[in-house]
């Protein structure tokens with residue numbers, strides 16, 4: 363059955379974990395969809411893992427549209443979520459709408475934008491005009507130059523309060539989902555309990571409504587330094603399909619992520 367925003371909402375209510383992976387092409391989309399992955403994310407992480415960039419900042423709208431089309435053609439049932447890249451939405455709600463519409467036309471069913479309170483107006487603008495939005499908070503890789511590196515977020519009392527406030531404001535504005543990257547597990551748990559929309563975590567512990575990993579990280583093919591939250595799902599299986607099935611199983615059973623993958 364086709365996964366929709368309603369399916370995800372119901373999964374949260376029923377306490378069933380949501381499984382997400384990044385995906386950049388049609389063949390992987392077919393494999394992931396058949397393995398039971400609920401959401402395929404065309405992440406701007408493609409800048410790192412496909413293009414060999416050191417950040418996601420150089421990724422363009424044209425590239426996101428191209429990869430979104432590739433994934434959508436290989437997919438059958440999963441929900442297709444696409445990132446708006448750096449510079450494609452920060453200027454104004456109007457700019458965000460114009461570019462989000464291009465991703466939707468290419469096959470996306472939801473778009474993801476990075477930012478807390480500053481994105482509230484944009485989330486409301488898109489949501490009111492037919493574009494479901496996933497808000498990405500915690501570590502926001504497009505802001506790496508502001509952080510001065512990829513660092514865990516929400517560690518101080520103040521940062522944690524701001525993150526909780528932002529999550530609620532984004533939901534209030536109409537966000538369909540909230541993704542939290544690299545924050546303490548107990549903070550992600552508190553936010554998840556305070557929201558009625560589903561939360562997805564990456565480096566946010568097990569007590570969130572769903573998990574995402576970058577596909578090349580979980581297959582062990584990305585040569586860079588491995589983050590704490592990454593697990594190689596090729597260990598103990600003999601195929602990529604097997605790795606996807608194992609990931610689906612472990613996320614659903616809440617055995618991934620373990621303590622060792624969390625902050």
Ligand code: KIV
Pocket residue numbers: 384404405406407408445541543564574575576
């Ligand atoms: O671009 C990406 O892969 C992402 C995930 C890490 C959440 O945004």
Ligand code: NA
Pocket residue numbers: 405406407418445
């Ligand atoms: Na991204």
